[in-house]
Amino acid sequence: MDPVQIARQMVEARFPGARAAILGGSANTGWRTAGSDLDIVVFLDGPPAPFRETTERDGVPVELFCHTSESYEHFAERETANRRSPLLHMCGEGVVLIDRDGFGRRTRAAARARLDAGPPPLSATELEDHRYLLTDLIDDLDGADDPDELVFIADRLLIAVAELILLAGGRWRSHGKWLLRRLREADPKTCQELLSGYRQVVCVGDRAPMRRVAAGVLDGVGGRLLVGYRRDAPAGFRR
Known part of the structure; x- marks a missing residue:
């Protein structure tokens, strides 16, 4: 069944009594597989939302993400600050299933606009953290020198x-398969080189190709950072 x-x-x-519902995820895309579940964002006017279940x-796994308009905005803002928002992607790229008063279409359009605008840029401090890592x-x-390590x-x-x-x-x-998909879209050449290098490490222990890719990415954002790196404890941590 469709x-x-x-x-x-x-x-x-x-x-x-749902106000709106949107089907997101892989289920209605070319990435759908026999094991794909249905990711559905459901908008209710109040309790029992918000909850996830x-x-x-019909034998198909279903992930329900039930929200009120207020809880949706709260979670979307929190995910945006983390630069990873499954909720915005489900709504902005999904299919409107039910729309009682136009809220579903408006939510989808707004989510799409927020996705297109992109996440908050990295601060100088955050970029240093990534360089250090x-x-x-x-x-x-x-x-x-341990092959398992x-x-x-x-x-x-x-x-x-x-x-x-x-x-x-x-x-x-993103995480998991979506991290790969977004990387392929952003930089297919480096993505392929990175995957090839990783396989060389895992399969034959050759670390040189992966190291070249990683070092090249690191050089592109400012280069190595190790000695001199420092971070103080958060404000209020010390007694």
Whole structure:
């Protein structure tokens, strides 16, 4: 059955008074697989929202993200500050299932505009933090003599490089498969080189290709940062 139809029936049966609902995620895209779940954002006028629940419909896993207009805005603002907003992506890229008064269409358009505007830029301090992390990981990669430790270091370096490429380019960061998808979109050449280098580390222990990619990304944002790096404890931490 069509995922949009399943999702709409789910909402109509479970939330007959819903103000709006939007189907997001991979279910209605070319990335859909046999195991894709249905990510549905449901807007209610009040309790029991806000809540999140995993359920199923006709054997298909369903992730429900139920919000009031106020809770949606709160979570969207919090995710935006973190430069990763699954909620904005679900709404801004999704399909409106139900729209009682135009709120669904307005929410989708506003989310799309916020996505297009991009996340907040990195501050100078945040960029230094990322430079320090990459410097440290590259040094760990160089110095590792345990092949098992090398795999874990390479794994962390893979994620750190991918996130820095996105953040330095004013792009939204993400996790898991969506991190790969956003990196491919932002910089397909470096993405392929990074993946190839990672596989060289994991499969044959050759760290040189991945190191070259990571060092190149690091050079592009100001270069190595290690000695002299300092961060004071947050205000109010000391007694």
